[in-house]
Amino acid sequence: MRPVADDVFLFTYIPEEEETILTDIPAEADLHHEFSSHFEKKMQKLIKHERRNKLRRILIQTAKVAMITILLLVIVNTALVCSVDAYREQFFKLVGSITVDYRQIPGSGEVPFCGTYNHTYGPSARATVKGEYVDSEHCYSCYQNTTSCTKCGHTVISRDLLLHDMKLSSAISNGSCQTWVYTCHNCGQKRATEIHPCYYDPLNRYCILPI
Amino acid sequence: MLYSSIIDTPQEKRKFEQIYEEYRQTMFFTAYRILHDSYEAEDAVQNAFLRIIDNLEKIDLTNRHKTKGFVVIVVENATIDLYRKKKRENAVSYDELSTWSACAETSDLDSKMHVHSVLQRLPIQYKTVLLLKYSHGYNNPEISEILRISEENVRQRIVRAKKKLSQMLEQEGES
Secondary structure, eight states: OOOOOSHHHHHHHHHHHHHHHHHHSOOGGGOOOOOOHHHHHHHHHHHHOBOOOHHHHHHHHHHHHHHHHHHHHHHHHHHHHHHOHHHHHHHHHHHHHHHGGGSSOTTSSOOSOOSOOOOSOOOTTOSSOOOOEEETTTTEEEEEEEEEOTTTOOEEEEEEEEEOOHHHHHHHOSOOEEEEEEEOTTTOOEEEEEEEEEEEETTTTEEEOOO | OOOOSOBOSHHHHHHHHHHHHHHHHHHHHHHHHHHOOHHHHHHHHHHHHHHHHHTGGGOOTTOHHHHHHHHHHHHHHHHHHHHHHHTGGGOOOHHHHHHHHHHHHHHHHTTSOHHHHHHHHSOHHHHHHHIIIIISOOOHHHHHHHHTOOHHHHHHHHHHHHHHHHHHHHHHHHO
16 A cells, blocks of 8 residues: 555654654764854854843834834935925925024024014104004015104104014115104204114115114 | 844843754754855854744753754755755756755665655655654744744645655655
């Protein structure tokens, strides 16, 4: 009867086969291969590379996976932002809005935003000051001055410009004036009011007051 | 070497050191018998040690015979994997590997029993799974961990091994 390789056959002959294989291998003491220093070094490193804390190993593995995931997301996102104009513009706007507070030197005079601005002060000679938003680009306010002429008592209305944008004010002038001069349209009386420091724009009759 | 395999506890470290001291020559002998190259054989031994670290809990050092058998199977498997990796361009087949198996044992063939001569000629990939299952008593999931192959692959190898063995026994019987 021919032998069949079923479980009974295998459980009988495979252990015997293993016995034969092991018998064919010389005893460890009879083998004298001199391992290379490279091999020994690596094996010693492997043996020393013991980690006692399994939790620590899991944490490190998790951190590695998280870092790789974040890195991949950053790469994909960067590629997307760089390749699509709309995303790129949106991105720079977002960065600009986040970092605006860090892009100016405190006390330099730059106002951190442009928009409706509630003035806490105004030119000292102004009896009535009305702040209003004029231009979103250069961020300045128009002051309406309503004061009386010292000679005829006529109400003098003028508009003064208060700049909050030092770049613009610097571009207009780097000097300063000590007085704000205006003329009463009724009697021609000229009045000088000290405003310090400021720059008087004679063309537009605006007083430019650095903050 | 990428240390994906890590020794977790001092006990495991001692166990690993003991295996290293007691079986590294045997492991080298086994690997060299297949590869005939000292440097490659050392590489194979290193790979085998990494696999042993992953399966330290399966090794019972009190049973030296079983431990030696296990270590030999692991190093044989690591060696074959290395061999196939090196020769990937030539796509080494099971038949080619079985040539080694037959050649290595040829000198003793005449003195072996009929069945053992057939088993010796069985391709080593098949013989490995049979040894782990029928001599060491591991189940398929455990064998898949030891050999780093899928459970499905283990199952297939066992089925094919049985089929091949039956064919060989039949041919041997006819001749």
